[in-house]
Amino acid sequence: AGKDFGFGEFGSAAGKIFDDVNSDGNLDGEDIGLENWEIIISGPKTDTMLTDATGYYSFVGLPVGQYTVVAENRAGYLPTMPLSETYTINIVGGLELDTLHFGKYKFGIISGTVFLDENGNAIKEIGESGIENRVVKLDNGLETLTDNSGFYIFNDLSYGVYAVSESLPSGWFQTVPEDTAYLIEVISGTDETRDFGNFEYATINGMKYEDMNANGVLDGEDVPLMSWQIFYDNGTTNGSTLTDDLGMYTFSDLGPGTYIISEDTVANYFQSIPGGNQVYNISLTSGDTVQNVDFGNYRLGSILGMVYLDANVNSSYDVGEIGLLSWIIRLNNGDSTLSDENGLFMFDNLIPDDYIVSQDLQETWTQTEPENFVDSITVSSNEDVLSINFGNYQKGLISGTLYIDSLANGTKEETDALLNGLKVYATSTWGIDSTTSDVNGNYSLQNLKPALYNVTAQKPDELYFVSQPVNITYDENIVSGLQLSGKDFGFYQKGSLSGIIFNDKNNSRQLDISEPGLGNWEVILAGASADTITSDTTSITLGNFAFMNLIPGTYSLREIVQPIWEQTVPDSIYSVTLLSGQNKAGLNFGNLSDTAKFRTFKVSTELATPKATKMKFKNGALVSGTSPNMASALENVFVR
Numbered sequence: 001a002g003k004d005f006g007f008g009e010f011g012s013a014a015g016k017i018f019d020d021v022n023s024d025g026n027l028d029g030e031d032i033g034l035e036n037w038e039i040i041i042s043g044p045k046t047d048t049m050l051t052d053a054t055g056y057y058s059f060v061g062l063p064v065g066q067y068t069v070v071a072e073n074r075a076g077y078l079p080t081m082p083l084s085e086t087y088t089i090n091i092v093g094g095l096e097l098d099t100l101h102f103g104k105y106k107f108g109i110i111s112g113t114v115f116l117d118e119n120g121n122a123i124k125e126i127g128e129s130g131i132e133n134r135v136v137k138l139d140n141g142l143e144t145l146t147d148n149s150g151f152y153i154f155n156d157l158s159y160g161v162y163a164v165s166e167s168l169p170s171g172w173f174q175t176v177p178e179d180t181a182y183l184i185e186v187i188s189g190t191d192e193t194r195d196f197g198n199f200e201y202a203t204i205n206g207m208k209y210e211d212m213n214a215n216g217v218l219d220g221e222d223v224p225l226m227s228w229q230i231f232y233d234n235g236t237t238n239g240s241t242l243t244d245d246l247g248m249y250t251f252s253d254l255g256p257g258t259y260i261i262s263e264d265t266v267a268n269y270f271q272s273i274p275g276g277n278q279v280y281n282i283s284l285t286s287g288d289t290v291q292n293v294d295f296g297n298y299r300l301g302s303i304l305g306m307v308y309l310d311a312n313v314n315s316s317y318d319v320g321e322i323g324l325l326s327w328i329i330r331l332n333n334g335d336s337t338l339s340d341e342n343g344l345f346m347f348d349n350l351i352p353d354d355y356i357v358s359q360d361l362q363e364t365w366t367q368t369e370p371e372n373f374v375d376s377i378t379v380s381s382n383e384d385v386l387s388i389n390f391g392n393y394q395k396g397l398i399s400g401t402l403y404i405d406s407l408a409n410g411t412k413e414e415t416d417a418l419l420n421g422l423k424v425y426a427t428s429t430w431g432i433d434s435t436t437s438d439v440n441g442n443y444s445l446q447n448l449k450p451a452l453y454n455v456t457a458q459k460p461d462e463l464y465f466v467s468q469p470v471n472i473t474y475d476e477n478i479v480s481g482l483q484l485s486g487k488d489f490g491f492y493q494k495g496s497l498s499g500i501i502f503n504d505k506n507n508s509r510q511l512d513i514s515e516p517g518l519g520n521w522e523v524i525l526a527g528a529s530a531d532t533i534t535s536d537t538t539s540i541t542l543g544n545f546a547f548m549n550l551i552p553g554t555y556s557l558r559e560i561v562q563p564i565w566e567q568t569v570p571d572s573i574y575s576v577t578l579l580s581g582q583n584k585a586g587l588n589f590g591n592l593s594d595t596a597k598f599r600t601f602k603v604s605t606e607l608a609t610p611k612a613t614k615m616k617f618k619n620g621a622l623v624s625g626t627s628p629n630m631a632s633a634l635e636n637v638f639v640r
Contacts, residue, residue, distance in 0.1 A: 009094030013041060013087075014058035017051050017071055020080040020103035021188045023159035027081070027101050034104060037074075043067030043091070058098075062091045071102035078105040078158070108157035108186035110138075110164055110194060113150045117197035118285045120256035122175040124195055131198060135167035139181075143167075157186045166196045173255060174198055199286035204232065204261060204293050205250040208243040211296035212380040214352035216273040218294055221380070224248075225297065229264040258283045263295045270351075272296040298381040302348040303357060305329070305388030307339040309480055313430075313449045315369040317389050324392060328360035352381045359390045364481075366449075367392050394481030396448040398426060398474070402437045402457055405490030406579045408528070408552040410468040412488055419491065423458040448478050457489040464491040465551075493581035497525065498546035501535045501559060504590030509569040511588050517543015518591060521562060527555030552580045559589040568592050 017039070018031040033055020040048045044065035051057045059069075069087040071079075079085045081103030089097055114134040115124050130150015137143035138154060139162060146152045154164075165181035168174055176197030184192050208230065210223040224247025231240045234257040243249045251261075261280040263271075271277050273296040280293050307327040308317050323343015330336045331347055332355060339345045347357075358374040361367055369391035377385050402419040403412050418441030426433040428451035437443045437457075445455070455474040459466070466472045468490035476484055501521040502511050519537030528551045535545045547555075557574040561567050569590035576584060 010060070011062045011064065011091035011093070011095040012058060012060040012097065013062060013067060013069055013089060013091070013100055014056070014096070014098040015039075015069075015087075015100030015102065017055045017057070017102040017104060019055075019188050020105045023078070023080050023103075023105040023188060025081045025083070025103055027103065031103070037102075037104075038072040039102075040070045040072075041067055042070075064091050064093055066090050069100050071104075074104075076107050076156070078107060079103065080105045104188075105159065106189040107155065108159070108188070108190035108192075109153065109155055110157060110162065110184055110186065110190075110192050111151065111153035112136075112164075112194040112196065114146045114152065114166060114196040114198060115150050116286055117175045117199045118256060120173075120175055120199045120286070122178075122197055124176075124197060134196070134198070136196070137165055137167065139163035139165075157190070159187055161185045164194055166198075168198065171201050171253075172198050173201060173253075199256055201252060202254040202256065202284040202286070202288040202290070203250060203252045204254060204259065204282060204284070204290045205248065206230075206261075206291070206293035206295065208247045208249065208263065208295045208297070210381050211272040211298045212352060213378070214270075214272045214296075214298040214381065216275065216296055218292075218296070222296070228266070228295075230295070231262045231264070232259050233262075234259045254284055256285045256288075261293055263297075266297075268299055269297040270299070272298050298352050300349045301352055301379040301381065301383040301385065302346060302350055303331075303355065303377055303379060303385045303388050304344070304346045305357070305386070305390065307343045307345065307359060307390045307392065310368045310391030310393050311450055311480055313368050313391075313393055313451070315371065315391055317369075317387075317391065327362065327390070327392075329390070330358050330360065332356040332358075350379050352379050352383070354378050357388055359392075361392070364394050365392045366395055393450055395446070396450065396478035396481065397444060397446050397483040397485075398448065398453065398455055398476060398478070398487050399442065399444040399483075399485045400424075400487035400489065401441045402443065402489045402491070403441050404460075404580055405467040405492045406552060407577075408465075408467040408490070408492040408580060410470065410490055412468075412490060416490075419460060422460065424455065424489070425457070426453040426455045428453045450479050450482075452477050455487060460491055463493050465494065466490065467492050491580075492552050494549045494551060495578045495580070495582040495584065496546055496548045496550055497555060497557060497576060497578060497587055498544070498583070498585045499523075499557075499587035499589065501543045501545065501589045501591065504568040504592050507568055507592050509590055511590065515590075517541075518562075519543055521545075521589070521591075522560040523547075523589070524558050524560065525550075525555055526558075528553030529555075550578055552578050552582070554578075557587055559591075561591065564593055565591045566593075 017034045017037045018027050019034055021030050035051055035053045037051045038048055039057040041059045044063045047059055049057050067089050081101055087100045114131045115128050116131055118128055132146055132148045134146045135143055136152040142154060144152050162184050163181040164184055176195055182194045208225045208228045209218060210225055212221045226243050226245050226247060228243045229240050230249045232251050241249050259282045261282060273294055274280055282290055307324045308321045309324055311321050324339060325341050327339045328336055329345045335347055337345050355377045356374050357377055367373055369389055375388050379385055401412060402422050404417040406416050420437055420439045422437045424435050424443045426445045430449050430451055433445050435443050435445050453476050468488055474487050500511060501518045502515045503518055505515055519535055519542045521535045523533055523545045525531045525547045531547055533545055535543045555576045555578055574587050578584060
């Protein structure tokens with residue numbers, strides 16, 4: 001019994017699994033079905049199936065009873081409908097349920113790369129690398145760090161509008177995006193890529209200095225120039241700054257690009273670096289620091305000096321020394337100038353450099369300063385190099401003649417003999433200059449520097465004396481160019497005058513062999529050498545006298561006639577010219593006693609008749625000097 005048959009209608013359960021785009025838990029027009037998702041129904045009948053291409057599923061032939069319908073869960077999806085993720089249904093006869101929808105929201109993704117935009121063009125180009133450890137954040141408080149390739153990602157993002165930005169470190173600039181952040185609407189399945197381009201600000205710095213040697217290199221002697229305006233311009237932006245107390249300037253916060261760096265122009269300054277009022281063209285990429293973009297400037301200098309007569313040849317200009325007009329002064333750069341009426345010269349508008357200054361030495365002149373004939377000068381910026389002097393002088397000359405001064409009168413006569421081969425010396429603070437007299441007795445001391453000279457001459461031998469100059473030497477002050485002539489040297493030898501004072505018995509006025517000398521008679525010499533001597537008394541040289549060591553000249557000789565004597569020779573005195581080295585003898589004085597003694601005489605005729613007579617006498621002489629006769633004899637007696 002009870003084997004009943006009941007009949008009823010089967011039910012069905014159907015719906016759709018959809019992509020809940022806006023995660024609102026409703027199947028909206030924009031929501032689309034999800035294919036091949038598994039649906040499981042459990043109850044009196046258990047079954048599974050996959051959704052079709054539209055996301056639709058349908059379980060049919062369901063007996064009456066309670067069922068649960070569950071949709072597959074997949075990673076990355078958030079169930080939005082139903083929130084319980086399960087439908088519990090009761091199938092009664094013939095019930096067909098077709099709204100058992102499952103909403104699935106696929107989590108959104110925002111990712112991208114923070115890259116180094118080296119050229120700042122807001123385009124990620126091949127070769128531009130990612131930036132590691134850059135903070136990227138969402139406005140909901142989420143943030144992440146980029147990896148070593150610069151990549152970042154935000155997963156599991158719910159539906160909504162997100163602002164995506166980066167934390168930009170100091171000194172960096174964002175090129176992508178133009179705005180600070182990206183605004184991204186995240187819907188189901190969103191997978192957005194948003195890159196951030198950054199570059200690090202670049203820096204240009206340098207120094208503005210006075211280039212003291214104009215070599216375009218910053219050297220130890222160069223001087224910073226402060227408050228000098230420096231400009232930059234990259235075609236779209238420009239600016240300027242002033243150099244500081246150390247001459248330094250810096251342009252920071254510069255983006256990649258090509259920049260023109262220039263300086264202000266100031267009167268009287270010339271550019272040595274980069275040169276010729278040029279500018280720098282500098283290409284910057286991200287983070288570049290370009291240093292030593294220096295500007296060197298210099299001012300022109302000058303060289304001033306004097307060409308002067310170095311009167312004392314001390315190689316230094318002294319007060320009172322005169323300038324020399326119209327001397328050519330040259331620079332090794334080809335410039336030249338003439339000294340003015342005061343001897344002054346100047347080279348102006350000179351670029352700082354090393355210069356060699358020289359003069360054209362004029363004929364007959366000698367240079368004393370500088371020692372090496374040229375001056376090596378360093379002209380620095382804005383420097384006036386002073387006292388670049390050239391000292392010059394003309395050498396002097398002393399000349400004359402060496403001769404035998406026959407009269408020792410200090411005057412060269414035409415008949416005086418000339419002395420060859422004798423040394424002449426000029427002594428000064430410069431030392432001793434010397435020369436030798438030639439065959440004409442002439443000497444010439446040449447090339448004498450200005451100084452006080454003591455000029456002496458060699459004697460022919462030790463027996464010679466100097467008659468000219470009076471002081472034996474010449475003291476001559478030779479100034480530049482002075483030529484002294486007529487500085488003669490006269491030499492002489494001393495001589496002697498000698499003779500005999502004799503008894504001129506026969507009144508012959510000459511010394512005969514038999515006539516004896518008269519001793520102890522005075523002879524007086526007058527002239528260049530005055531003297532008085534007495535004649536010898538010795539038996540051998542009785543009556544002799546001699547004046548020795550006499551200077552050449554004119555002399556007079558006379559004797560002191562003793563009582564009862566009469567001088568027979570010379571008539572009065574001797575006048576003698578004594579030449580150099582002469583020894584004149586025979587200057588005799590004859591004397592006759594005033595007593596006549598007649599021995600015998602015979603008269604053969606009258607007394608008045610002059611006639612030869614024989615007469616003998618002991619001493620004395622007849623005054624008349626005629627042949628004696630009585631008359632003359634008597635006359636002679638009475639006269640005596």
